[in-house]
Amino acid sequence: MLKVTGIDVYYDLIQALHGVSFEVHQGEIVTLIGSNGAGKSTTLMTLSGLLNPSAGSITFEDRDLLQIAPHQRVAVGLVQSPEGRRVFADMTVDENLRLGAYRRRDAAQIRQDVEEVFTLFERLRERSGQLAGTLSGGEQQMLAIGRALLGRPKLLLLDEPSLGLAPLLVHEIFQNLQRIRDRGVTILLVEQNAHQALEIADRAYVLETGHVVMEGPSAEIASSPRIKEAYLGA
Secondary structure, three states: EEEEEEEEEEEEEEEEEEEEEEOOOOOOOOEEEEEOOOOOHHHHHHHOOOOOOOOOEEEOOEEEEHOOHHHHHHOOOOOOOOOOOOOOOOOHHHHHHHHHOOOOOOHHHHHEEEEEEHHOOHHHHHHHOOHHHHHOOHHHHHHHHHHHHOOOEEEEEOOOOOOOOHHHHHHHHHHHHHHHOOOOOEEEEOOOHHHHHHHOOOEEEEEEEEEEEEEEEEEHHHHHHHHHHHOOOO
């Protein structure tokens, strides 16, 4: 579904990604793990079109993504839920969700999709008329994911969904990511919580200082002594 080949990305004169390559196949959860500053969020922003690589290629369902504007990437099915959630604080939960469907005109299907989000995240149903800025961090994360789902993604890009959340909420959100995948949405997950990410992902890539240093099935990555020591606290 997604093929990234040899991308270099710079912030002014500082190189953030060095020849990064990876693939995501339809129906998978693939995770990019690594410490802060490894290049994980930079990778997602490049996929979304917010950053432009100086070298390399990105194809999505055989389309050259580098020829497609950011808003058009949403239209072809590449939708991101950003780090830090970025909900619209002065709008209600329901209004935030419907903003995710801003390109759509199928009102009946939008209502059905909102209902599906409420089925996934029951807390949001209870707070549908509440201002998003008054939600807890975990509820805002659920809202950010739900808003992305209203864009009808084929590939959902998730940036640090566990950041700053209590362990119980992290567990709930990661369970729901598996349900989202089971409903036919492929997921590329960027996550510092390597333990949780490797538990639900099919495959993993490890980023260090902008380089892919390891890749493989998640179970294989999780059993690596190097990964255990660096990311799993073993």
